[in-house]
Amino acid sequence: MLQGSTKVNVIPGEVSVELDGRLLPGFKPDDMMRELRSIVGNDVQLELIRFDPGPAEPDMSLFDTLAGILKETDPEGTPIPLLLSGVTDGRFFSRLGIQTYGYLPMTLPEDFNFTSVIHAADERIPAAAVEFGAQAIYKALQRFG
Secondary structure (H helix, E strand, C coil): CEEEECCCCCCCCEEEECCCCCCCCCCCCCHHHHHHHHHCCCCCCCCCCCCCCCCCCCCCCCHHHHHHHHHHHCCCCCCCCCCCCCCCCCHHHHHHCCCCCCCCCCCCCCCCCCCCCCCCCCCCCCCCHHHHHHHHHHHHHHCCC
């Protein structure tokens, strides 16, 4: 969020920017602050307001199980492990020692630009992708049920 003057025609004495920084496992707020400092220089004041730590390192122990479910559902598919800096409420579970996984099983048409619709006003996926994902998640739940 960008904050400055309360009037269009008034030059603000101060402008502030709030950033939502997301860190990969193993990275600390100091790592992000150091990177930001190298971008904005020393004339800008940086302040860490809040930090919700996630897991210290990735736990891939369920990857083979989840990948196997995807291969059963789509034999042509290639499951790939991926670390994202975006987090959900999983960061709160990690404080309790509970491992979470972002399991997003879906098949998308080759011409579908998924990254352009994430969190956009027209965020969407095709109905067939929802059906595929529901099947894969159902199979995963059966394994653990």
